[in-house]
Amino acid sequence: MARIPNDQLERIKQEVSLLTLAESQGYQPKKQGKDYAVCCPFHDDKTPSCIISPKSNLFNCFGCGTGGSVIDWVMKTQGVSFRHAVEILRDDFSLAATAANTKPVKQATIPKLEAPITTDAEDQQALQQVIDYYHQTLKQSPEALAYLQQRGLDDPELIVASHFSVVTFPELSVV
Numbered sequence: 001m002a003r004i005p006n007d008q009l010e011r012i013k014q015e016v017s018l019l020t021l022a023e024s025q026g027y028q029p030k031k032q033g034k035d036y037a038v039c040c041p042f043h044d045d046k047t048p049s050c051i052i053s054p055k056s057n058l059f060n061c062f063g064c065g066t067g068g069s070v071i072d073w074v075m076k077t078q079g080v081s082f083r084h085a086v087e088i089l090r091d092d093f094s095l096a097a098t099a100a101n102t103k104p105v106k107q108a109t110i111p112k113l114e115a116p117i118t119t120d121a122e123d124q125q126a127l128q129q130v131i132d133y134y135h136q137t138l139k140q141s142p143e144a145l146a147y148l149q150q151r152g153l154d155d156p157e158l159i160v161a162s163h164f165s166v167v168t169f170p171e172l173s174v175v
Helices: 006-015 016-025 068-077 084-091 093-097 123-140 142-150 156-161
Strands: 030-031 035-038 052-054 058-061
Touching: 006 068, 006 084, 016 052, 016 058, 016 068, 068 084, 123 142
Parallel strands: none
Antiparallel strands: 030 035, 035 052, 052 058
16 A cells, blocks of 8 residues: 655645644534534543644643544544545545635545344354355455465356355354
């Protein structure tokens, strides 16, 4: 996976307004001198203790000590990795719109995947769903298929037949 260039990171940190981002997520910043205060999204906060500084485009919470740039804000508020946060900021928020301090329209560019198993499945059914998921993943992965080919396991019938079914043993109970 390619490294994100430093100039692109710096551009995002400078041009994507943290204040506008916080507002687009539903926070209501209140002016405090030259900065703005919001209730911290990272801990139970009754009074605004998270300060957003538009000049430096950084945030800092005096309650829990969390702070950082617009990238850190997205990572922590959305629970995503550094790379995913950069992609969200690069793709979902028009840099021109946020630099002009207008509210961006948020559009998800990352496809939402269907859950591989249903949450209400019985044990055997859940196990079969997991097996089906991994079998489909195997068949769609060029890396996995190349590995099998290196091992001499590239017969199409073998790959199709590798779809196992759950065998139930009534005398064995899951505890």
